[in-house]
Amino acid sequence: MKRTAILLLLGTALFVLGSWGFLVHRTVHQLAVYKLPKGMQHFFYSNMEYLVSNAPRPDIRTGTDPAEGPKHYIDFELLGDSAIWKAPLTRAEAFRQYGADSLAHTGYLPYQIETTLELLTNAFRNKNRDSILFYAADLGHYIGDAHVPLHTTENYDGQLSNQKGLHSLWETLVPVLFLDSFHLYSRHKAKYLRQPAEKLRVALRQANSLLPAVFNEEIQASKNFTDSLKYRVQIRNGKESRSYSTAFAQEYGNRCGKAINQQLLRSADLIADYWYTAWVNAGRPNLAALENKPFDKDSYKKEQQVYKKNELIKNKMLLSKKEQQ
Numbered sequence: 642m643k644r645t646a647i648l649l650l651l652g653t654a655l656f657v658l659g660s661w662g663f664l665v666h667r668t669v670h671q672l673a674v675y676k677l678p679k680g681m682q683h684f685f686y687s688n689m690e691y692l693v694s695n696a697p698r699p700d701i702r703t704g705t706d707p708a709e710g711p712k713h714y715i716d717f718e719l720l721g722d723s724a725i726w727k728a729p730l731t732r733a734e735a736f737r738q739y740g741a742d743s744l745a746h747t748g749y750l751p752y753q754i755e756t757t758l759e760l761l762t763n764a765f766r767n768k769n770r771d772s773i774l775f776y777a778a779d780l781g782h783y784i785g786d787a788h789v790p791l792h793t794t795e796n797y798d799g800q801l802s803n804q805k806g807l808h809s810l811w812e813t814l815v816p817v818l819f820l821d822s823f824h825l826y827s828r829h830k831a832k833y834l835r836q837p838a839e840k841l842r843v844a845l846r847q848a849n850s851l852l853p854a855v856f857n858e859e860i861q862a863s864k865n866f867t868d869s870l871k872y873r874v875q876i877r878n879g880k881e882s883r884s885y886s887t888a889f890a891q892e893y894g895n896r897c898g899k900a901i902n903q904q905l906l907r908s909a910d911l912i913a914d915y916w917y918t919a920w921v922n923a924g925r926p927n928l929a930a931l932e933n934k935p936f937d938k939d940s941y942k943k944e945q946q947v948y949k950k951n952e953l954i955k956n957k958m959l960l961s962k963k964e965q966q
């Protein structure tokens with residue numbers, strides 16, 4: 642329940658302050674589109690705005706659906722010794738082994754990704770335009786979450802190590818401050834995944850392996866800050882709430898180096914792989930037939946060039962930044 646509260650809080654911030662809270666989710670959906678093969682380009686490029694603006698939707702759903710929260714994380718340490726290596730790869734086996742109640746508590750992000758991949762594959766098979774877009778957006782969101790180290794641990798907000806607020810510091814405050822200097826291009830092209838669950842587990846282990854640095858850099862950064870400089874204190878509904886200051890986020894972001902940027906790029910790469918895998922498994926349906934808009938090949942090619950030069954922001958082509966304005 643506590644975890645749901647954090648997602649809700651981020652959702653509230655979105656509506657109060659604009660769409661910045663979900664900047665990375667939106668950004669990676671756009672980047673993933675550029676990695677798709679010919680048979681998918683037309684449809685996904687024509688619907689890029691939908692995919693970008695609906696990237697945060699599963700987080701927003703947590704406000705109305707109590708079952709949504711645990712789909713966004715997995716606290717591996719609560720699932721037993723070395724669970725990050727030993728936990729079943731399939732949803733059926735995990736629910737059999739741990740039980741639904743237990744997984745509702747620990748979270749079951751990888752198994753939600755399995756379910757959403759199946760839903761997207763079926764949508765492709767049925768050539769159902771709206772369902773394809775809906776599940777592609779959802780799937781991309783959950784894969785994005787799998788690359789955030791704090792989505793893989795019980796200490797998801799630094800609340801167990803006196804670092805409360807670490808969650809939004811890492812995934813929101815720092816990206817907002819640093820996105821303009823991030824590298825948004827990777828050479829990756831969508832690859833077919835024979836064993837998507839295994840590939841996902843590698844990504845989760847990699848994200849989880851960043852945790853010591855995520856916690857430690859906060860401790861190191863704090864050495865240069867008094868509490869009054871480190872935190873921003875606000876009174877909300879008569880209650881005092883504390884969050885990290887912009888100056889602290891700047892220092893923390895500098896200390897984290899390229900780690901957050903790299904996680905953003907890895908998210909976009911794996912999202913493209915999953916979208917592509919669903920399409921191949923569905924028999925590579927002709928998506929152009931689902932689209933009544935003509936494919937603007939020239940503007941797609943031009944955009945690809947801008948993307949390759951890492952100049953999307955400079956050319957005002959990054960949709961997530963436009964939505965901020």
Ligand SMILES: [Zn+2]
Nearest residue numbers: 699700713786
């Ligand atoms: Zn989420």
